[in-house]
Amino acid sequence: MSSAPSGSLFKPLQEGDPAEVGGYRLTAVLGAGGMGKVFLSYTPGGRPIALKVIRPEFSEDPEFRRRFKQEVQAAQRVQGLYTAPVIDFDTDGARPWLATAYVPGPSLAHAVAQHGGLPVRSVLLLTVGVAEALSVIHGAGIVHRDLKPANVLLASDGPRVIDFGIARAADTTALTGTGVSVGTPAFMAPEQASAGTVTPATDVFALGQIAAFAAIGSPAYGEGSSHAVLYRIVHEDPDLSRLPSELLPLVTRCLSRDPAGRPSPTEIIQLCHELSPTALQQGEDWLPQTVADSITDRLRLPEPARTPRPMPSVAPTPTQVSPPVPPPGTVDPYAPTGLATPSAPGAPRPVPPPGHLNPPAPAHHTPTPGFPVNHTPPPVTHRPSDPEAHPRPRRTGLIVAASIVGTLVILGVIGSLLSNGDGKKENRGAGAHATSSGPTGGDGSAGAGQQKDPKPVSYQGIDLTDGYQLMLADNPPRPVESEDTAYGGGDLYFKVINFLDESSIGTDNGKLVLLNNAQKGSLETCRTETRYTEKIELDQLTQGSQICVLSDAGHVAVATYRGRSGESDPGAYVTLDLRIWRNAGEANGS
Template identity: 80%
Template sequence: MSSTPSANLFKPLQEGDPAVVGGYRLAAVLGTGGMGKVYLSYTPGGRPIALKVIRPEFSEDPEFRRRFKQEVQAAQRVQGLYTAPVIDFDTDGAQPWLATAYVPGPSLAHAVAQHGGLPLRSVLLLTVGVAEALHVIHGAGIVHRDLKPANVLLASDGPRVIDFGIARAADATALTGTGVSVGTPAFMSPEQASAGTVAPATDVFALGQITAFAAIGSPAYGDGPSHAVLYRIVHEDPDLSRLPTELLPLVTRCLSRDPAGRPSLTEIIELCHELSPVALRQGEDWLPQAVAGSITERLRLPEPAKTPPPQPAVAPTPTQFSPQHPAPGTVNPYTPTEFSSPSASFAPTQSAPGVPGPVPPPGYPAHPTQGPHTPAPGYHTHHTPPPVTYAPYAPPPRVKPKRTGLIVAASVVGVVVVLGVIGSLLSDGSGKDTNSGANSPGSNSSNSRSGSSDGGTSGGDQRRADPKPVSYKGIDLTESYELMLADDPPRPVEGEDLAYGNGDLYFSVVRFMDEAAIGTANGKLVLLNNTQKGSLETCRTETRYTEKIALDQLSNGSEICVLSDAGHIAVATYRGKSGENDPGSYITIDLRIWRNAEEAKAD
């Protein structure tokens, strides 16, 4: 076989690519996506890894960093056979990155583009494997949000689901509305496409699309401009005319517009076993021979660099440690890497754990990881660095201590005594301040904050009390109008571009998509369920954030938390919408607002 295919898979580093990230020496470029760039590297023991460096645009967004860190920590809990383990990461450095096991297999998107649809047995084994992966991912509290053929890799022993967690982190940044989309239109669910809301059932819809794509060789809702595909997903039925009849019941249920009508992952696995004419068992023969040949190409890895790397193009991250300078005449060799626990993965091209790679030469860069990690199976839980010789220790000369501290302390005590005497002369017999309105020395009764929200506070507690809520009833919010929580009373004003404006709350209608929604351009929304009571505490603790909620998800009395970037928090209670005979289109809401309940976010 020619070396050309492998050369195309592993592209050389270009100008601007770092030579080292987090202590890992980069060997090749695996791919580039909307969220970042993926490189091939190796652990000190020679295992290939896929290392993804997040784009600078996202790195500069503090909310993205916070959520990315949360998602990486959650991903470490994923211990599935159909996901690739997280090897290492840095969420706090100049550019966040995540390293996972390299999977030597093409993506489903690449395999179908090159060889067409898969046979029935391969499709069923693919569906079972992805369903099992999602079961583990959901068990860790993660919704994938961007399950698509490019995020399903075809390894020799079954599929691998990758790239979960990053999409939710990206949802937190305004970049998602300015050129970087979270979720691929052709594989979004109706609720995700229309209102941006996601749940485990969202991934089930995407799994139905994955199954159909693998069998048909093209998306069930067709190709074309994003808005056209999204319209078909929300309003039209998929084209399943070329789908094998055996798969029709399964795919039809997964692609139900109503999330409640979709099957559970356990049901999907059971249905696949029932549909298969033979027992489903993952093995080396699960893929057609032509697709399996792509795995062989991806096993022919480029070797690590054998010379010391140049300075990295990006600023050093906190995981690149700076050793203390040893004493003259000594050497400080590299320190073996500690590894974190296995979990999730994400790169465009990767490879299964356990695939051996070339052993790196002596002098491989050190990389102690940041923070406490649970070691992956087979990795050392600790290491002992080689001894370093330092100059003999000589204790410093003993210096007689000065008594400056005692003099200062005595002075402070004297000042306190004098102030106490003055205070007692200014007070009446009851100990109360006779001039309570003045800012007299020693008295802060009129200026100190009351403390916690229940009114109880210790003498030294200076915490800010929760603000008192202010209520407004029957606010009519007209289509294309927005309001600000800081206004008293909040008066709707007409907005130009609502999604990118300043409104804490707006009402919009997209007629060609038959979509009406409540949204925010200056914070986050949370649609509370029927068991939750809208309160300041609930809004502070709930994390199911979105920026838009479809009107068809609401009924009279539905409550929505509104969290403004300016620090205001409100509960909006939906009271209905205008009738068909009304001259305009509007909704009616009640508002209960806690102004300045949180610190305002910096612009």
């Protein structure tokens, strides 16, 4: 085995990550974004690739799938020297995916965050490389739509543009109307931010912002909330006071508010050559040494799996995909209920061993959004095709009838004891939890002893900063600094582990449930869900994701994730909408 690579660059696969996609064995996690998770894998010949698996929230949208297929097919035509070519893809499977060549280099966003702005020569070489990439991308009939520092990788021989055209697949889908935005606000063009208009000139505006960002070390339109940045982009001029004078003519033309006033990619390349005092030629020295050194770390790749899982070349036979039938009278480990599988229809089922039907509860964890929850299906009832072929003894019918009568009598006694214990009948159904909001006021809407559910209270746009916490009982819930610096605290907290985006939303006073895309965030849903966890990684969330929060104090809330701070924001925070039902659950976590 080779020495382990830096854990900050190649993270191990997490619970819920697939081990294999499309015949490619996944080796490590490279990162995650708003549309999917990116893994390191290898071709059969041993070349590394970056394989992006689309999030379930998008996969379930048929319009997204249609657009994604179109964009991937168009992206195959892009074969420029400054782009990461498409290697393989599957747009029709359960989880669409796209594989591109692996680029061993940091993103521009990461390099600037680590080492600050680049020298003028590096910025000019960066700009001509991205401009050439845009020329090829636009020539294939694609508009990038989301050109930003995170989508420009710095390789040893020049920049590489990635994720071109994929943002269009998410545009105008059902998700965009529920909080999922397309494009990064700080690098949008005015027409894109105000009216959603996107043309090749939109990418040129983004390129101007990238050049300014690379030279200054921060966005040209400043930092802050998305709304504030977008307002400045549409109505104000950029702050170029710290931009080197050599770059001012280039950046000013690219950032023209009028799309018609922006240069084409070919004109940008020519302008860069005119502005440079020396010939612009990509080479090993195009980056500062500190940035170039970080490329070496990305060349120390983890080894691929030595025994890749064989892929069937023909359709498998039933014996290849079906478990063997156990001998008569034995327990079938594949049976969903844990009961023995009869050898013939109508055969009696042996009694399972003690405790088999009630195994120990598994450790709490939250499955990846969109994957089915592994609920146990109801027992399968085997019915003979001919009732006369398997007559049942009459004694069996009498025994069954007697058992039913006995069960009803026992249930009646238990119900009477519960009713007489304290004058109230306990009901733990999904819609009848006891609350502290008081009994009904004689309007006939609930029986005696039952209590109405409390009315929810909504709060919009709460910015929860790293290391701060919220308490659901507060009105309004205001973020306060956590006393526990290691784990956050409170009913809901946000914590960033390090600058590489290992961050999470968690609770120290209750339980969380990350709802699937098809679920509605409601009081009833939060009461009935049992996929509890205490921490949810931020890369599991997309804009619009909903989380049930069940506090130990008996409060229930639905937190809707609206996004996080940008890469250039001075602080790290997430934005949440909260809908709280106070005293709607059972206190003390019981």
